[in-house]
Structure formats: C-alpha cells, structure tokens
Amino acid sequence: MKRIGVFVCWCGSNIGGVVDVPRVAEAAKEMPNVVFATDYKYMCSEPGQELIIKAAKEHNLDRVVVASCSPRLHEQTFRKAAERAGLNPYMFEMANIREHVSWVHAQEKEKATEKAIELVRRAVFKAARLEPLYKSAIGITKKALVIGGGIAGIQAALDIADAGFQVILVEKEPTIGGKMAQLDKTFPTLDCSS
Amino acid sequence: MAAAAQHPNIKLYTYAEVTEVSGYIGNFEITIKQKAKSVDHNKCTGCGTCWEKCPTKVDSEFDLGLGKRKAIYIPFAQAVPNKPVIDRNTCRQFTKGKCGVCQKVCPTGAVDYDQQDEYIKEKVGAIVMATGYDLFEWEKVYGEYGYGRYPDVITGLHFERMASASGPTGGKIIRPSDGKEPKTVVFIKCVGSRDDQKGKSYCSRACCMYTAKHAHQVLEKIPGAQAYIFYMDVRTAGKMYEEFYAKTLEDGAQYIRGRVSKIYPLGDKLIVRGADTLAGVPVEIEADLVVLATAMVPAKGSEEIAKIVGFSLDKDGFFQEAHPKLGPVETTTGGVFLAGACQGPKDIPDTVAQASAAAAKVIGLLSKDQLAAEPIVSQVNEELCSGCELCKPICPYKAIDMKKITERAHGKVIERTVATVNTSLCQGCGACTVACRVGALNLKGFTNEQLLAEVEAICL
Structure with missing residues (x-):
C-alpha cells in the first residue's frame, strides 16, 4: 500500500475563482492509495509548504501530489518541500490545474472542476509508480565564455573577471565596443559612451 | 572598453x-x-x-x-x-x-x-550570450519614406555618428547630400516597431528616449533650429526618463501625434506629409533632414550562433529566456545565459543591469566545486536494445553513443552493439524513448509504465 498525500492549491483566485478547489480535494480522498487530501490558498507559500511537511509526518506519507500551477514555476519548490519532509524529492508529482484548467476554462466552472479532478487522478496514478531518483555530481571548469563584445558583453566579462574567474571574450569585429561605441552622449545623463 | x-x-x-x-x-x-x-x-x-x-x-x-x-x-x-x-x-x-x-x-x-x-x-x-542587435532594414519596405533613395533621410545611428565629437563630421550635424547645416529636422518614431504590416509587432523601447535626446541635441547645437517629432505614443518608463522628455519639450521640441504618410523632395528640401491626430488636421513640414527611429532586430548571425551553442529563439528571432519574469537571464540550456539586446530590445541601463545579472548567475555557478546533475535522464535496457542506432541521430544533445557488449547466448560468447546514454549530456527530453521501436529506452521519472498509468487514470 502506497501512502499518497494530495494538496490542492487555490493560487488565490487564479484557480479558486474558477475551480471548486475543496471539491477537488474531497474527490482526491477517494482515489487509490490516497491517505490524505486538503486544499490551501497558496501552496507555494511558507505556511503551504509547512502544511505538506506536517501532513507527511502525521500521515506517514511516502509520496506527494500538488495540484497547482505549471511545473515550470514551482516544481523545484515542492521537490524541496518533499525533501524537507524527509522524502526523496522525486517522490513528488504535480498536476497543473492553473494553466491547463482555470486559465483556459474560466467560462465553464463545472467542467473545469471535473477536468481538475481528472488531472489530479492522473497525477495520483503516476505518483503510485514513482521511484526514488538520485542526483549525480559533475565537475566544473571555472572559466566563462562571453560571446559579443558590446556593452552587455563587456559588463558581464568585467563582473565575472572581478569575481576572480577567467573570462574569454570573443568579438567578431576588429574592436570591442559594439553599438555603444558608435553612440554620442547617452540618455538620461548625457555622459559619453566610451 | x-x-x-x-x-x-x-x-x-x-x-x-x-x-x-x-x-x-x-x-x-x-x-x-x-x-x-x-x-x-x-x-x-x-x-x-x-x-x-x-x-x-x-x-x-x-x-x-x-x-x-x-x-x-x-x-x-x-x-x-x-x-x-x-x-x-x-x-x-x-x-x-x-x-x-x-x-x-x-x-x-x-x-x-x-x-x-x-x-x-x-x-x-558557462557561456554568456551578448550578441546585441542590428537595425531594421527600413529601406526595403518603407516606400513612403523613399526606400532609402533620399540621402537626407537617415537613421538615428547615422545621427549619432554625426553628433559624436570623434565622428566623421567632428560633431557637426549636417545634411549628407550637401553638407549644409539643417534648420528644420523631422524625427519619425516607430519605423519598423509596432508595425505589424511592414515591420515588427513589438516596441523597441529605446527609441522614445534617444529621439528626445536627438531633438535636444539639434536644438542645442544648431541655433534657431526646429525639431518636429512624429510619434504614436511617448514611452518614458525609466528613472529620470520622463524628466528628460519634459526638458526636451521645454527646449522647444514640437511633438506631433500621428504618422507620416509621405516624404518627397522639393528643391533641396524634403516635404514631410503627415497627420496631427490630436488636432485632427493634416500637417506638412518642409524639412532639411529626416531622422528615422528604426526598430531593433536580432543581430545578423543570431540564428546561426544559437544553433551552434544550442538554445532556442523566440518568434522574433531574439534569444529565448527560460522564463519572462522568473528566469530572464537564463536559457533553457543549462550554463548558457543572456545579456543585453540579444534577448530583446533594450536601452543601455537595462542592458547593463541584465549583463550584471547574467554575470552573477555565472559567478554563482563557477563558485561551486561540483554540480548536481538532474537524474531525469534516459536509460538503456541492454537486453532489449537491438543496436539499430535510430535513437542516435534523434538526440538533440548528442548524448547517445553506441558501445559493444559481450554476452553468452546458446552456449557461445557473442559481441553485439547497444546504445548508451551520456547522462551528463542528456537533458531528459524523451525524444529517444519515442524513437526506440523495441522500447529499450526509458526516461527516468517518465517511464513507459508510469505514462501508461496516467493514461489508465484518465481513461478509467
């Protein structure tokens, strides 16, 4: 028997304004392997993460599902929360009920809630089959390459070099300076651009 | 420098x-x-x-x-x-x-x-991309401004070279056609910017301010000169920018809200015909010099260098950041960062800020002794792999190689070829797992078993 906890986020009114979030959490309780489900205004916030950690300990959870926004935004946040709860960070699965539900189905609240439940079910089924994964270590060459010797490249190269690292600055023209060297005085201070 | x-x-x-x-x-x-x-x-x-x-x-x-x-x-x-x-x-x-x-x-x-x-x-x-921008080639599309045939219709960058004390005219603003000092200078903003029909849909961000600066320079350098600026909007979102614009107005620059419909020569003058949409009247100005604020576009060769380094472009050909708000200097390729106008049109203060931000990211990366590699990578089931090599050319990160293994079969020792994944190069995109006909490739965290469980959940 797996022990999955499901945490459904309101994202303020971003999700909560469209999806019936408490109903999604209630539905999750009936899904296989789910031993705990709840909802909260902002799952990514400190109290939201604490909620996950506390529930993981109290209910002896071995995997976590968060239904909230895109993994691009908060997958790392919740992986870290899972880790703080004593789980392998990859024993976590995310269901995107914001970009994939509330933002695109704002006019159909009932259907949106149904879709959110379906997506949570998907995540729960996958979560039941998750395996712990482990990061490996790789070395680093402590040197940077900057491509382009205009004001952006010069500034970046100087900052990196000042921090004590070697920098290779490559410019295709015979001189560095780029467009900025062509300019006269520059706004708003009207100082020279050399 | x-x-x-x-x-x-x-x-x-x-x-x-x-x-x-x-x-x-x-x-x-x-x-x-x-x-x-x-x-x-x-x-x-x-x-x-x-x-x-x-x-x-x-x-x-x-x-x-x-x-x-x-x-x-x-x-x-x-x-x-x-x-x-x-x-x-x-x-x-x-x-x-x-x-x-x-x-x-x-x-x-x-x-x-x-x-x-x-x-x-x-x-x-680590790599910082800072390849900058070029100017939109207005001569190819703006027939109403003369397709570049009139020598006294120039761009803002030409103006900069003339205004520069170390430039070809020693800092004197002149008409390229006859070397005379212009008395009436017309500036046209948004040439190629905010123009879906002929140019780009985006705002180039720096032009409102440099045009204000140019107008200020005309009024400062040429006694008795007139500066007219045709504009769609005046965008001065930046510290001390609105104040600078206000000062240019005080200097006597005349802002006309509207587009220019035609420029044509008459004697040694250029007739600039447009509309003042606030007053609702047509406008005609006899100009000596016309300066166009042309759009910023990605530098020539941007696409090639993006391919060489290995990251993506946005719809306009600028370098794609990892996230518009939360990852503005990162790309989706680990260790590659963006600085300046190669990511999108920018003025100098924003460029310098982004360059320092990219540098901070690089310094943070180089300060570590070791990096933790993501475990979501492809793995080969050698028992199933037939060594067909179909996965190898499909991998966009060149992470798949072939290796020889020896095994016992029917009492004999045989040697065969199987795929192997360089887990440092693999970015976990999963392209190889789809290509593999025998299902020997699996992406950790997205295994076939896990994906099928998801399908089952939806189709129940």
Missing part, C-alpha cells in the same frame, strides 16, 4: 567567432575561429603609419558610410585593441595581388599577408 582589455582575468579575441560548442553545463568545449588579421599584433605598436599610407579608401562600416576608412584599418580612433586588421575583400594586395605599401612602411615588420585563420580550442564552464 579599455578596462576589459587590461583586465588580467580577461582574454580577448577580436575579429574572431565561436564556431563550435559541445559539452554541457560546467563542461563546455568550444572552438574559436581567429580570422586572419594579416597583422601580427605582438609586433604591431599601433603607430598608424600603415593606414596613413594605405592607398585604398572604402566606406567606413563604423561610420555607416558617412566617413571613409582604409583597407588596413582600425574602426575608430579609440578602438580596442588599437591595432589594425587588413580587410582582404578590398585590399589591393589581396584583390589584385600587388601593392605591399603597408608591409613596406611598417617599422616593426608586423604586416603578414600569409597569416592564416586559426582555430583555438578552449574549455569553459
């Missing part, structure tokens, strides 16, 4: 291009093509005798054709390095096979016509 050249930690390659990048975050291998300068910069003192004596004069790219340079040249007096290169496309020694003047006059024997392109290999842990 000088600070970058003098910094002990910065190795400068000018007249050079990055031609190859392989590897991954923390461990890139790069190849730099050092184009032949035809001048040994170790011997050259930058004395300038060669370019004084060079008989070939061509239009200066740096001065946008407003001035001339020689075939052996430095782009401008304060260039870094302050040593010349030979432009082999125009130099007589290379085009006609005879001349040799620069070699004869060089006091240190630095001119070397036989110098070859060199390829240099280097290893780096």
Whole structure:
C-alpha cells in the first residue's frame, strides 16, 4: 500500500475563482492509495509548504501530489518541500490545474472542476509508480565564455573577471565596443559612451 | 572598453567567432575561429603609419558610410585593441595581388599577408550570450519614406555618428547630400516597431528616449533650429526618463501625434506629409533632414550562433529566456545565459543591469566545486536494445553513443552493439524513448509504465 498525500492549491483566485478547489480535494480522498487530501490558498507559500511537511509526518506519507500551477514555476519548490519532509524529492508529482484548467476554462466552472479532478487522478496514478531518483555530481571548469563584445558583453566579462574567474571574450569585429561605441552622449545623463 | 582589455582575468579575441560548442553545463568545449588579421599584433605598436599610407579608401562600416576608412584599418580612433586588421575583400594586395605599401612602411615588420585563420580550442564552464542587435532594414519596405533613395533621410545611428565629437563630421550635424547645416529636422518614431504590416509587432523601447535626446541635441547645437517629432505614443518608463522628455519639450521640441504618410523632395528640401491626430488636421513640414527611429532586430548571425551553442529563439528571432519574469537571464540550456539586446530590445541601463545579472548567475555557478546533475535522464535496457542506432541521430544533445557488449547466448560468447546514454549530456527530453521501436529506452521519472498509468487514470 502506497501512502499518497494530495494538496490542492487555490493560487488565490487564479484557480479558486474558477475551480471548486475543496471539491477537488474531497474527490482526491477517494482515489487509490490516497491517505490524505486538503486544499490551501497558496501552496507555494511558507505556511503551504509547512502544511505538506506536517501532513507527511502525521500521515506517514511516502509520496506527494500538488495540484497547482505549471511545473515550470514551482516544481523545484515542492521537490524541496518533499525533501524537507524527509522524502526523496522525486517522490513528488504535480498536476497543473492553473494553466491547463482555470486559465483556459474560466467560462465553464463545472467542467473545469471535473477536468481538475481528472488531472489530479492522473497525477495520483503516476505518483503510485514513482521511484526514488538520485542526483549525480559533475565537475566544473571555472572559466566563462562571453560571446559579443558590446556593452552587455563587456559588463558581464568585467563582473565575472572581478569575481576572480577567467573570462574569454570573443568579438567578431576588429574592436570591442559594439553599438555603444558608435553612440554620442547617452540618455538620461548625457555622459559619453566610451 | 579599455578596462576589459587590461583586465588580467580577461582574454580577448577580436575579429574572431565561436564556431563550435559541445559539452554541457560546467563542461563546455568550444572552438574559436581567429580570422586572419594579416597583422601580427605582438609586433604591431599601433603607430598608424600603415593606414596613413594605405592607398585604398572604402566606406567606413563604423561610420555607416558617412566617413571613409582604409583597407588596413582600425574602426575608430579609440578602438580596442588599437591595432589594425587588413580587410582582404578590398585590399589591393589581396584583390589584385600587388601593392605591399603597408608591409613596406611598417617599422616593426608586423604586416603578414600569409597569416592564416586559426582555430583555438578552449574549455569553459558557462557561456554568456551578448550578441546585441542590428537595425531594421527600413529601406526595403518603407516606400513612403523613399526606400532609402533620399540621402537626407537617415537613421538615428547615422545621427549619432554625426553628433559624436570623434565622428566623421567632428560633431557637426549636417545634411549628407550637401553638407549644409539643417534648420528644420523631422524625427519619425516607430519605423519598423509596432508595425505589424511592414515591420515588427513589438516596441523597441529605446527609441522614445534617444529621439528626445536627438531633438535636444539639434536644438542645442544648431541655433534657431526646429525639431518636429512624429510619434504614436511617448514611452518614458525609466528613472529620470520622463524628466528628460519634459526638458526636451521645454527646449522647444514640437511633438506631433500621428504618422507620416509621405516624404518627397522639393528643391533641396524634403516635404514631410503627415497627420496631427490630436488636432485632427493634416500637417506638412518642409524639412532639411529626416531622422528615422528604426526598430531593433536580432543581430545578423543570431540564428546561426544559437544553433551552434544550442538554445532556442523566440518568434522574433531574439534569444529565448527560460522564463519572462522568473528566469530572464537564463536559457533553457543549462550554463548558457543572456545579456543585453540579444534577448530583446533594450536601452543601455537595462542592458547593463541584465549583463550584471547574467554575470552573477555565472559567478554563482563557477563558485561551486561540483554540480548536481538532474537524474531525469534516459536509460538503456541492454537486453532489449537491438543496436539499430535510430535513437542516435534523434538526440538533440548528442548524448547517445553506441558501445559493444559481450554476452553468452546458446552456449557461445557473442559481441553485439547497444546504445548508451551520456547522462551528463542528456537533458531528459524523451525524444529517444519515442524513437526506440523495441522500447529499450526509458526516461527516468517518465517511464513507459508510469505514462501508461496516467493514461489508465484518465481513461478509467
């Protein structure tokens, strides 16, 4: 028997304004392997993460599902929360009920809630089959390459070099300076651009 | 500029291009093509005798054709390095096979016509892209402004070269056609920007402010001059920007809200015809000089270098950031960062801020002794792999190789080929798992079993 906890986020009114979030959490309780489900205004916030950690300990959870926004935004946040709860960070699965539900189905609240439940079910089924994964270590060459010797490249190269690292600055023209060297005085201070 | 050249930690390659990048975050291998300068910069003192004596004069790219340079040249007096290169496309020694003047006059024997392109290999842990922008080619599409036929219709960058004290006119604003000082200057904003029909849909962000600066310079440098600015909106979102614009208005710049429909020559004047949409009347101005605020577009060659380094472009060809708000200097390729207008149109303050942000990201990365590699990578089930090699060309990160394994079958020891994944190169995209016909490739965290469970959940 797996022990999955499901945490459904309101994202303020971003999700909560469209999806019936408490109903999604209630539905999750009936899904296989789910031993705990709840909802909260902002799952990514400190109290939201604490909620996950506390529930993981109290209910002896071995995997976590968060239904909230895109993994691009908060997958790392919740992986870290899972880790703080004593789980392998990859024993976590995310269901995107914001970009994939509330933002695109704002006019159909009932259907949106149904879709959110379906997506949570998907995540729960996958979560039941998750395996712990482990990061490996790789070395680093402590040197940077900057491509382009205009004001952006010069500034970046100087900052990196000042921090004590070697920098290779490559410019295709015979001189560095780029467009900025062509300019006269520059706004708003009207100082020279050399 | 000088600070970058003098910094002990910065190795400068000018007249050079990055031609190859392989590897991954923390461990890139790069190849730099050092184009032949035809001048040994170790011997050259930058004395300038060669370019004084060079008989070939061509239009200066740096001065946008407003001035001339020689075939052996430095782009401008304060260039870094302050040593010349030979432009082999125009130099007589290379085009006609005879001349040799620069070699004869060089006091240190630095001119070397036989110098070859060199390829240099280097290893780096992080890459900052800072390839900048070019200006929209308005001459190709804006017929109403004359398709570039009128010499006194110029761009803001031409204006900059004229206004520069070290420029081709020594800081004097003139008409390129006859060298006279213009009394009435018309500025047109959003040429190629915010124009879905002929140009780009985006705002180029710097033009409102530099046009205000140009108008201020016209009124300051030319006594009795008039400056008219045709605009769609005035966007001055920046510290001290609105104040600068207000000062330009006080200086006497006349802002006209509306577009210009036609420019045509009449005598030695240019008639600029447009509309003042606030007053609701047509406007006609007899101008001596017209300055266009042309859109910023990605620098030529952006697409090629993005392919070489290995990251994506946005719909306009600028470099795609990892996230518009939360990852504005990262790309989706680990260890590759963005600085300046290569990511999107930017003014100087924003460019400098982003460059420092990219540098901070690089410093953070290089400060670590080791990196934790994501475990979501592809893995090969060697028992199932048939060694068909279908996955190898599909991998966009060149992470799949073939290896030989030996095993026992029917009492014999046999050798066969199977795929193997370099887990440092693999970015976990999953393309190989789809290509594999026998299902020998699986992406950790997205295994076939896990994906099928998801399908089951939806289809229940």
